[in-house]
Amino acid sequence: MxxxxxxxxxxxxxxxxxxxxxxxxxxxxxxxxxxxxxxxxxxxxxxxxxxxxxxxxxxxxxxxxxxxxxxxxxxxxxxxxxxxxxxxxxxxxxxxxxxxxxxxxxxNKPIMWPLFAAPLVILLLAAILLRGRFRRGPAKAERAE
Known part of the structure; x- marks a missing residue:
């Protein structure tokens, strides 16, 4: 065997x-x-x-x-x-x-557009989140005093 x-x-x-x-x-x-x-x-x-x-x-x-x-x-x-x-x-x-x-x-093919759009979407989301964060930040600091 x-x-x-x-x-x-x-x-x-x-x-x-x-x-x-x-x-x-x-x-x-x-x-x-x-x-x-x-x-x-x-x-x-x-x-x-x-x-x-x-x-x-x-x-x-x-x-x-x-x-x-x-x-x-x-x-x-x-x-x-x-x-x-x-x-x-x-x-x-x-x-x-x-x-x-x-x-x-x-x-350039239609299937590739997410490769170019994804960084822009991420930057836009980051800007929106940071904008909201900075708007709330000083208000909390004033309340603490």
Whole structure:
């Protein structure tokens, strides 16, 4: 029984670990570390890559990151720019694929308004409470005398 459990555990660990290790063994994408031949297109790609966040790194853009995933994203950006695609369309595609976190310039969506309204509401409530507190404060002091 112990041998069966050990065999199952060994098989599962090999099946789960090998694909994870294989991911880093793949060669980098062709345009991950090679610039485009046209300097104008490369400048467009570079500007876009500096505004996109690497999903594996701590707040690094894909232009600065050496992570394999950032290389794949640089390849996607460069190949799509070379194909004539608009940088904003590429950004929209990456946001659709990876979520809003991938962009350093988040889009304004109706669901985000509480993020901007909450601090204003808290400041307004604090002002109302402090105003009431200061109005009552001197009156109590006069009664005590």
């Amino acid at each position: 112990k041998r069966l459990i050990l065999a199952i555990w060994a098989t599962l660990s090999v099946l789960l670990v090998v694909p994870a290790l294989a991911q880093d063994q793949l060669p980098p994408a062709p345009l991950a570390y090679r610039q485009l031949d046209d300097p104008v297109l490369e400048a467009k790609a570079q500007r876009l890559m500096e505004t996109l966040r690497c999903l594996k790194c701590q707040s690094q853009s894909i232009a600065d990151s050496d992570a394999p995933m950032a290389g794949d994203m640089r390849h996607q950006v460069r190949s799509r720019i070379a194909a004539g695609e608009d940088p904003e369309a590429i950004r929209a595609w990456l946001i659709e694929r990876y979520g809003d976190y991938v962009s350093y310039a988040p889009q």
